[in-house]
Amino acid sequence: FVREARAAARLSHPNVVNVFDQGDDVGTLFLAMEYIPGHTLRDLIRKEAPMRAAKALALLDPILSALSAAHAAGLIHRDVKPENVLLADDGRVKVADFGLARAISAETQHTATGGVLIGTVSYLSPELVVDGRADARSDVYAAGVMLYEMLTGRKPHEGESPIQVAYKHVHEDVPSPSDEMPGLPPYVDALVARATARDRELRPADARVLLHQVRRVKGALDHGVLDDPELTSDLSPTVPVRRDTDDVDIDYVTEDVPTILSTAQASRVADHRSSASGGSNGSRHQHDTSVIGPGPVSSSVRSGTPPRQPTPLPTRPAAAAISRQRPSRKGPILLLVVLLLAVGAGVGGWWYGSGRYTTTPGVISMSAADARETLGSVGLTYDEGEPAYSETVDAGTVISSDPSGGERILDSGTVTVTVSLGPERYEVPTLRGMQEAGARKAIKAESLTVADTARRFDERVPEGVVMSSDPPSGKQLKSGAPVDLVVSKGPSPIDVPDLTGRPAGRAEQRLTALGFDVSATEENSDTVPEGVVIAQSPSGGTLFRGDPVTLSVSQGPVLVEVPNLTAVGIEQATDQLSELGFKVHTAESATYLGLGFVSSADPDFGSLAPRGSTITLYLV
Incomplete structure (x- = not known):
């Protein structure tokens, strides 16, 4: 409690209820937390659900921001539900109880008497129900359930008892919200399906990835997009989640959540097991415990063969036996035959019942070569099944076997082992120089996701071409990990x-x-x-x-040569200059005689003058 309380206190985020202090008051542990006047998301769901998709996503955004900060700090909430989301009177959204659910789980999970599940059953992820182990994707699942509830006004899985609800989490997909609220875009259904995938590997890796997907969906809604096949495809789980529960052993749930069953419920589950087995001697239920009624049980019952009747002793007339006055040799022989038959029946029953079986040796954590040698040493055949990725088991090491170690197997039987491929990692491809669309396809082909795309001007890189990525090419990432792109906007205008x-x-x-x-x-x-x-x-x-x-x-105005008009009459001279674009002014020369002929000009004849300028003619 103290460790987790301190971890929660170190988590500072605008959408997280702050933890100011923790302590122990005479054996009573306490937390001093921020006071948030307002109400809870549960109150709002009761009042307003079903909500418009845009409003539901707007409420989910700050919740995921808080969970993103927690996941980045190594904290898992484990009890995400509407009651733990506080809506302040001033409009702030705050997530409460960080660290508390984890602190309790650390003390009680997988006790000697059985597992204890911490959390509200309506929001429990399948892996919490099955093995009690949670990671960031468990919080993602609960957030997806809350989104479904905001969109439809009801929980996706309901039942008369907690075990029924838990069973549905493991064996049934969360329905599409559009089944309850027709008209929702397909990409909203895909978002809910991705977040609530029963296989945790198909969910977003953490709240940060889901937050990015939520913002993409909200952007599409804000632009009025009714259907976006590419967005729907991006959000849909990459592998269909199995809906068929006929092949799933009911023990898968009931053996892992014993503490949420009452005695009466346990009896009903036992009856369910019995009816599910249908009296078959198939391998799936061959290890279920059976109840045998009173009375003798012979080996023939175990082997499934009808009981052998004892051979009757032959009867002989008493008188004939006395008259011979010698002991009969047939009696001991017949007795020996009967004994041999009885022993044979017993040995046969033992052989067909259990004698031909041996115990499967444990090979988990062995190398494949050691497992083959171990199985061969006891006469069993080694068969290597499909390998599987593992975050905790090194490559080449056995993860599991069928049958498991300690289970019965026929002599000379075959044991199928699953060998680890090591952590599932995908390499960031070389993206620099690719067109944006091609880069996105390359990232998706490597089971990675495009998170953010930044766009920058560049004088050398053409518009729409990828300049860089973060993480860079060659980096090994988990499936679904985000990759950020920087794309050129071309030269700057x-x-x-x-x-x-x-x-x-x-x-x-x-x-x-x-x-x-x-x-x-x-x-x-x-x-x-x-x-x-x-x-x-x-x-x-x-x-x-x-x-x-x-x-x-x-170049300035056009220059025109002034023609020689000496002795030309005034009228003719004026016409010639006008045709050249000049203006004409006349004046009497110093020797003016009244003849009306041109004697000189200014500018002088033969000089260049701007077209449109004035030429003064002097008359005699």
């Missing part, structure tokens, strides 16, 4: 400045420094001075490095 009216040289220098490909054209302008930018294309917006920008630079 650059704002284009408008340099119209600026000197051409300075404008070209600035645009080149920004990375643009600058070109210039020249044209005359009557209004823009020579060497100044008349126009720019484009003159604004954004471009990428290397994109072209064109400048139009002024």
